[in-house]
Amino acid sequence: MSSLSINDTVAVIGAGTMGAGIAQVAAKYGHTVLLYDKMEGAAQAGLNRTAKGLDTLVARGKMTQADKESLVGRIQPTETLADLAPATLIIEAIVENLAVKQSVFSELEALCSDDTILATNTSSISVTAIGSALKRPENLVGMHFFNPAPIMKLVEVIQGLATSTAVAQQVYDLSVAWGKHAVMAKSTPGFIVNRVARPFYAEGLRVLEEGGTNEATIDAIIREAGQFRMGPFELMDLIGHDVNYAVTSSVFNAYYGDQRFLPSLIQKDLVEAGFHGRKSGRGFYDYSDHAEKPKPQTLGVQAAPTSITVEGELGCAEPLLARIEAAGIKVHRSTEYDHNGRICVGDLVIALTDGRMATERAASKQRRQFVLFDLALDYSRATRIALTKADQTSEESLMAAAGLFQALGMQVSVIDDVPGMVLMRTVAMLANEGADAVNQQVCSVKDVDIAMQSGVNYPQGPLAWADHIGLEYLHGVLAHLVNSYGEDRYRPSPLLRRKVFGAQTFHG
Ligand code: NAI
Numbered sequence: 074m075s076s077l078s079i080n081d082t083v084a085v086i087g088a089g090t091m092g093a094g095i096a097q098v099a100a101k102y103g104h105t106v107l108l109y110d111k112m113e114g115a116a117q118a119g120l121n122r123t124a125k126g127l128d129t130l131v132a133r134g135k136m137t138q139a140d141k142e143s144l145v146g147r148i149q150p151t152e153t154l155a156d157l158a159p160a161t162l163i164i165e166a167i168v169e170n171l172a173v174k175q176s177v178f179s180e181l182e183a184l185c186s187d188d189t190i191l192a193t194n195t196s197s198i199s200v201t202a203i204g205s206a207l208k209r210p211e212n213l214v215g216m217h218f219f220n221p222a223p224i225m226k227l228v229e230v231i232q233g234l235a236t237s238t239a240v241a242q243q244v245y246d247l248s249v250a251w252g253k254h255a256v257m258a259k260s261t262p263g264f265i266v267n268r269v270a271r272p273f274y275a276e277g278l279r280v281l282e283e284g285g286t287n288e289a290t291i292d293a294i295i296r297e298a299g300q301f302r303m304g305p306f307e308l309m310d311l312i313g314h315d316v317n318y319a320v321t322s323s324v325f326n327a328y329y330g331d332q333r334f335l336p337s338l339i340q341k342d343l344v345e346a347g348f349h350g351r352k353s354g355r356g357f358y359d360y361s362d363h364a365e366k367p368k369p370q371t372l373g374v375q376a377a378p379t380s381i382t383v384e385g386e387l388g389c390a391e392p393l394l395a396r397i398e399a400a401g402i403k404v405h406r407s408t409e410y411d412h413n414g415r416i417c418v419g420d421l422v423i424a425l426t427d428g429r430m431a432t433e434r435a436a437s438k439q440r441r442q443f444v445l446f447d448l449a450l451d452y453s454r455a456t457r458i459a460l461t462k463a464d465q466t467s468e469e470s471l472m473a474a475a476g477l478f479q480a481l482g483m484q485v486s487v488i489d490d491v492p493g494m495v496l497m498r499t500v501a502m503l504a505n506e507g508a509d510a511v512n513q514q515v516c517s518v519k520d521v522d523i524a525m526q527s528g529v530n531y532p533q534g535p536l537a538w539a540d541h542i543g544l545e546y547l548h549g550v551l552a553h554l555v556n557s558y559g560e561d562r563y564r565p566s567p568l569l570r571r572k573v574f575g576a577q578t579f580h581g
Contacts, residue, residue, distance in 0.1 A: 077162060077190075077247045079103040084160035086110070086177060088119030088150075091194055092166035094222030097123045099164075100147040101223070102251045107160055109151045111167075116150035123148065126223075158184045162247070164216055166194040174198065175206035182208055190240055192216035196267060197323050200233035200260040210235035214244050217264060219528050227528035228253040233260045254527040256520035262327030265516050265524040267320055269535065271334050272502030274317065277305035277495070278337040285491035286370060286459075288357045293369035294486055294495045297457035298449040300532040305499075310356035314343045332562040333506070369457075370486050375472040377480035378418045382407055385414030389542045390425045390446075392453040393481070400480040413546065418477065421470045426461075426494045427546070428501070428553030435463035442466050444474040448497040448542070450532055457484040459495050492557035493550060501550045503531075504539035505566050508579070511536075512568035518579045536579040539569075548573045 083099040085092045088110040096119070100106045110116045124145045130136040154177070157163055163181060165174060178191055185191075191213045193203055204210030215231025228248040232241045241257065248255035258264045263271070277291050285291075292304025309317045318340045325334040343349070343356060350356030358366060380403035387393060393416075398404050415424040421442040424434070435443035443463040449455035458478050462471040475485045488494065493501065507521040516524070522534020539547050548570060554563035572579065 077243055077250075081161035082107065082159050084109065084157040084163040086154070086157070086163065086165045087167035088116045089166065090220060091218060091222055092164075093119035093123050094220070095164055095166055095194065095218055096120075096148050097126075097144070097223045098218075098251055098253075100144050104147065106148045107151050107157050108148055109154060109157055120145065120148050120150055154180055155184050157181070158186075160185070160189065162190045162192060162244070164192045164194060166218075169195060169197065171198050171202055174203050178203060178213065179206055179208075188212065190214065190243065192244060194218055197263070197320065199262075200231045200236065202233075204233045204235050211237040212240055214241050215260060215264070216244055216248070219266070225528065226252075226254045227266070227524055228255045229264045229266065229524060229528070230255055230257050231260050231264055232257065236260075254523050256516060256524045258516040258520065258524075259514065261510075261513070261515050263320070263324040265510060265521060266528040268324060268515075269503060269506045269510060269521060269525055270529055271321060271324060272499060272506055273301075274305045274309055274321065274340075275335070275337065276493075276499040276502055278339055280488075280491055280495055280498075281306075282337065282339055283491050284489055285495070286486065286488040287367070289367040290369040290459075290486050290488065291495055293371075293457055293484075294447065294459045294488075295499065297484065298447060298455045298459065299496045299500070300450045300455075302530050302532075306357040309340070310350035310358055310360075313350045313352055314340055314356055315349050318344045332560060333502075333564075335562065369484075370488075371457075372475050372479075372485045372487055374479055375476035377402060377476040378473055379403065380405065381477065382417045383414060384409070384417060385412060387414040387416075387425065388546060389448075390414075390452050392451070396453060396481045397477070400482075402477070402480060416477070418473055421466075421473055423474045423477065426497045426550070428493045428497070428550035428557070430490045430492050430557065431461050431463035432465065432490050433557075435465050442470040444471055445494065446474075446478070447494040448500055450538070455483060457486060459486045459488050461488050461490045461494060463490065493554050497550060498554060500535065500538055500542070501547055501554070502563070503535040504547060505551055505563075505569060507535040508539070508566035508568045508572075512566050540578040540580055544569060544573050544578060 083104040084107040085096045086109050088108050096106045096108050108116045127141045131138050131141050193215055200215040204213040214236050217229040219225035219227050230241055230245045245255045288306040292307050295301050295304040321336045325336055328334055348355045351360050354360045382405040384407045415422050422440050423444045426445045431443050431445045443466050445461050447459035478485050511518050518536050522537050525531040526534050548565050551563050551565040
């Protein structure tokens with residue numbers, strides 16, 4: 074099969090949020106684009122919205138008027154489905170309903186040539202199931218864009234059971250030619266992004282449910298220690314709880330109730346109350362006119378120790394030491410300790426969370442003064458850190474640990490003693506889900522990371538992040554979460570175990 078070129082006509086069905094955006098992407102590349110919507114006037118309205126959006130780019134000097142006009146001129150609103158027959162590739166972005174999609178594609182098959190490529194932008198329906206109603210299911214492929222399509226780089230190319238590999242490859246190559254970051258995935262619930270992202274919300278919700286800390290503090294930890302653009306509660310409020318809860322529930326049900334995807338009762342309550350997030354004026358946060366955004370819990374300034382002793386290696390937290398020295402705090406090193414490293418200030422032990430509660434670690438080490446710190450993406454730059462103390466530990470010890478991190482210019486949020494804290498358990502579960510998607514042959518290691526960085530702007534791909542933390546350490550975090558909760562939800566992926574025992578990394 075030859076590859077698709079600029080001379081091929083592309084058609085888009087559905088001129089709503091996604092369809093109009095996809096038409097713009099194809100027209101920008103240079104295709105003639107036929108745009109159809111069953112609602113009268115909707116295709117022209119979609120084109121008008123696109124033109125208006127491009128006017129802003131022209132006003133900002135990011136596009137010339139001539140380029141804008143030729144792009145808009147390449148998009149042709151059409152009156153009937155039959156008008157789409159000349160297209161080589163037809164992309165569907167209509168209502169998310171299996172029966173409606175099947176009927177539109179069946180109609181198209183009768184109108185188009187035998188080798189017209191049919192693509193669906195569905196985000197949750199099985200490509201295999203849509204294809205089951207078609208005479209030529211090998212021509213049907215998923216082409217999953219992200220909103221807004223002209224800006225978001227990712228396209229997930231989804232292969233249903235009957236999809237021809239050559240067709241999937243053509244759509245993949247075309248997406249790359251359009252300037253997108255394309256990934257290939259099997260048609261499985263949630264594909265890559267909507268599956269691997271579930272723990273981002275689920276772990277935050279779990280910490281909230283257990284009273285670990287409040288929404289604003291979790292959001293701040295995820296942003297300022299994890300360098301994510303938004304925390305889970307801000308993001309769920311933006312997406313809308315009706316939509317986010319429906320996606321979680323659909324992935325949970327599609328995986329026959331796998332506890333890893335268990336929806337949250339807190340979110341169900343919001344949906345039932347009609348608190349859908351920004352769009353309804355209230356979600357986790359209040360968006361009414363005079364409402365003030367709650368501030369994260371941040372500890373007042375505490376005295377810093379003048380010296381510390383580091384026993385062993387701190388692993389991914391090692392960059393803390395340069396920061397500590399730069400703050401004028403003396404660092405003594407002791408290499409005798411052969412476990413995961415720790416910072417000692419007198420009888421106080423400060424260590425990176427390993428998935429156990431501080432209270433459990435203090436008991437097992439028979440050290441009463443035990444404070445844990447959370448993960449950060451980059452300890453040399455993080456502006457906030459979460460701390461927690463064991464129940465046996467005094468407030469004075471906690472304040473001494475806080476003073477140490479504050480001396481490095483970090484804000485300190487003290488949270489309750491929940492296993493795996495906030496960022497560590499979130500990243501461990503994101504990486505575990507990515508590993509399991511690879512283990513189940515849904516996609517490649519490389520594609521997990523591309524998908525999460527390009528589709529949802531993660532600061533690092535979860536599997537590259539896992540390599541950075543150390544796979545043995547990460548596996549230990551999950552094993553400790555299993556122990557703490559006694560739940561199947563935290564079971565490590567067999568692929569992660571295998572990498573640990575083979576002393577390998579995901580990115581080799
Ligand atoms: P939308 O509601 O903004 O637009 C859908 C358009 O399709 C409407 O203009 C409607 O009149 C038209 N339409 C409905 N049934 C039709 C039919 N039988 N024939 C022709 N036109 C028809 O919806 P949106 O958000 O653009 O979503 C479209 C598809 O893209 C859905 O499958 C959705 O799951 C998927 N998607 C949505 C994303 C989002 O963030 N909105 C992201 C990625 C995928």
